[in-house]
Amino acid sequence: MATKIGFLGLGIMGTAMSRNCLKAGYDVMVWNRSKEPVAALAAAGARVAATPAEAAAYGEVVIVMLTGPEACQAVLFGPHGAAESLGPGKVVVNMSTISPAYARQAAAGVRATGADYLDAPVSGSKKPAEEGTLVILAGGEEATITAVEPVLLAMGKKVARCGEAGMGSTMKITVNVLLGALAEGLAETVRLGEALGISRDALLDVILAGPMANELYRLKAPMLRSDTYPPQFPAKHMAKDLRFAKEAAAAAGAVAPTLAVLTALYDKLVDTGLGDADFASVIKALA
Numbered sequence: 001m002a003t004k005i006g007f008l009g010l011g012i013m014g015t016a017m018s019r020n021c022l023k024a025g026y027d028v029m030v031w032n033r034s035k036e037p038v039a040a041l042a043a044a045g046a047r048v049a050a051t052p053a054e055a056a057a058y059g060e061v062v063i064v065m066l067t068g069p070e071a072c073q074a075v076l077f078g079p080h081g082a083a084e085s086l087g088p089g090k091v092v093v094n095m096s097t098i099s100p101a102y103a104r105q106a107a108a109g110v111r112a113t114g115a116d117y118l119d120a121p122v123s124g125s126k127k128p129a130e131e132g133t134l135v136i137l138a139g140g141e142e143a144t145i146t147a148v149e150p151v152l153l154a155m156g157k158k159v160a161r162c163g164e165a166g167m168g169s170t171m172k173i174t175v176n177v178l179l180g181a182l183a184e185g186l187a188e189t190v191r192l193g194e195a196l197g198i199s200r201d202a203l204l205d206v207i208l209a210g211p212m213a214n215e216l217y218r219l220k221a222p223m224l225r226s227d228t229y230p231p232q233f234p235a236k237h238m239a240k241d242l243r244f245a246k247e248a249a250a251a252a253g254a255v256a257p258t259l260a261v262l263t264a265l266y267d268k269l270v271d272t273g274l275g276d277a278d279f280a281s282v283i284k285a286l287a
């Protein structure tokens, strides 16, 4: 269907994802609040918008990849926001990780303009974003998902259909509980090993050689070995996602005892100034 994309948000993920839209042959107009990330996309062939409203006027598909609900609210519905240019025939694809409640609120706000809305957060971090191998968790009308699927597959390898708008976000925050727990489990095991006299390298070698090895641990082990945590998925985003999951669990009356502990640990990480570090730095919250 559409060939014109308005792309709002050029952070770690949005930069890589908008680049893949360009590579796939789409005409892309980008907007970002701060101007530094824009130049690289312009050099790669993107048009540059002065406001979210300008990018949304250009795009038949308007992709949003921002921090969370506050940023989405400002960029979609604030002054010069995308909503000023939305109307029938346009689709907003919100790929940010937001709470399910806010996803439903944003869907209603966008649909009130006559445009359609999908929530489509992603599973996968900086590297899959660069390689175009994200798993996209889509919520919305089936026909709308089908219509924008070619655009989504420019950024990802799979589109999982999760149900109505809001269910993509529900899937995302649920999956991220496991992600946060896996990273914390590895960190806690390494800390315990060290307390018992096992070197970090020796312990990681054993874990990675056995049945507990997985892609995530292979990706994070070099960070733990060097004790440096360049951001792929910043800790502040993990803390945010766990808060959304905790709220959703409470509202549903779900039993999730580890979630409370995880939320406290990742919040502590942010409080100690490591919010911009990769979430594998959760080992520092165990110090």
Ligand code: NAP
Residues within 6 Å of the ligand: 009, 010, 011, 012, 013, 014, 032, 033, 034, 035, 037, 065, 066, 067, 068, 070, 071, 074, 075, 095, 096, 097, 098, 122, 123, 124, 125, 126, 232, 233, 234, 237, 238
């Ligand atoms: P990021 O690098 O921190 O980028 C955040 C983006 O949001 C930037 O473009 C930033 O603009 C913009 N922004 C923040 N507050 C804003 C506001 N009030 N008004 C306008 N723009 C605002 O984040 P990211 O890692 O790309 O992640 C983006 C989303 O994807 C998040 O929801 C995150 O949870 C999710 N996610 C991330 C990963 C990952 O591994 N990184 C993986 C899966 C999902 P400025 O440049 O001006 O600050």
